[in-house]
Amino acid sequence: MSATANLEELVGGPLSAELAAVTRMLESRELLSYSGHVSVRVPGQDALIIQRHVDSRAELVPERMLVVDFDGKVIAGKGNPPSETVIHTEILRARPDVNAVLHCHMQLAVLFTQMKGAKILPMRTFATRWASGVPVHPDPSHIRRLEQGQALAASLGQHQAVLMRAHGITMVAESLKGILVDAIHFEENLKDQIQIMQMGGEPIPLTEEEMGSLKKSQNRTHHLRKLWIYYAGKAVASGIFPAEWNLLDTDH
Ligand SMILES: [Zn+2]
Numbered sequence: 001m002s003a004t005a006n007l008e009e010l011v012g013g014p015l016s017a018e019l020a021a022v023t024r025m026l027e028s029r030e031l032l033s034y035s036g037h038v039s040v041r042v043p044g045q046d047a048l049i050i051q052r053h054v055d056s057r058a059e060l061v062p063e064r065m066l067v068v069d070f071d072g073k074v075i076a077g078k079g080n081p082p083s084e085t086v087i088h089t090e091i092l093r094a095r096p097d098v099n100a101v102l103h104c105h106m107q108l109a110v111l112f113t114q115m116k117g118a119k120i121l122p123m124r125t126f127a128t129r130w131a132s133g134v135p136v137h138p139d140p141s142h143i144r145r146l147e148q149g150q151a152l153a154a155s156l157g158q159h160q161a162v163l164m165r166a167h168g169i170t171m172v173a174e175s176l177k178g179i180l181v182d183a184i185h186f187e188e189n190l191k192d193q194i195q196i197m198q199m200g201g202e203p204i205p206l207t208e209e210e211m212g213s214l215k216k217s218q219n220r221t222h223h224l225r226k227l228w229i230y231y232a233g234k235a236v237a238s239g240i241f242p243a244e245w246n247l248l249d250t251d252h
Pocket residue numbers: 036084103104105142143167168
C-alpha cells in the first residue's frame with residue numbers, strides 16, 4: 001500500500017510541479033521545443049519523474065507526469081514516456097550525484113559537433129561548471145536502446161554535459177533548479193564564443209588557473225537560489241506557469 005501510494009502521490013506533487021515549471025521555462029527560452037525532455041530522480045528510489053512523450057513542452061502540467069523505473073517501466077501515472085527515456089535512466093543509474101537530467105536539441109550546441117576541430121571554450125566565469133570539458137558522443141542515432149543509453153552515460157563520464165553528434169546535448173545537475181541555470185549559462189557561454197568568432201576575433205578562454213580560483217569563490221547554492229528567484233518570478237509574471245508551482249521558499 002505505502003510504496004504504491006507514495007509513487008502515485010508523486011504524480012501531481014511538488015516535484016512534478018517543479019519539473020513542469022522548469023520544462024516550460026526552458027521551452028520559453030527555446031532551449032526545448034517540440035522535443036527534448038527533463039527528468040528528476042525520485043529521492044531514494046531507482047525511479048524518475050518524466051513527462052509523457054507527446055505532451056507539449058509549453059503546456060506540461062504536474063498531473064500528467066509519469067513515474068518510470070530504471071528499467072523504463074511506468075510505475076505511476078498513465079501514458080508513454082519519451083522514446084529516449086533510456087538517456088535519463090542510464091545516466092541516473094551511473095551517476096548517484098545527479099538528480100536532474102536535461103536532453104535537448106539546442107542548436108548552438110549541435111553546431112559544435114558539426115564543425116571540424118570545434119571545441120567549446122570556457123568564456124564566462126560560470127563556465128567553471130564545465131571545467132572538466134564537454135565530450136562529444138560520436139553516435140548520431142536517437143538513444144532508444146539500453147546499450148545506447150549506457151554508451152551515452154559512458155561518454156558523459158563524470159562531466160556535467162555531453163554533446164551528441166548531429167543530434168543534441170545532455171546535461172546533468174544536482175537539482176531541477178541546477179539544470180535550469182546550467183542550460184541558460186551553457187547557451188550564454190556558447191553565444192559569447194560564437195559571436196567572438198563571427199567578429200573575426202580569437203576567443204580568449206579562461207585558463208585552468210583562473211577557473212580554479214573562480215571555483216573557490218563561487219557559491220552554487222546561493223547562485224541557483226538567486227537565479228531561480230529571477231527566472232521563476234519572471235516566468236510567473238509572464239504567465240509561463242502558475243504561481244503555485246513556484247515552490248522555492250523565498251525566506252532568504
Ligand atoms: Zn534527442
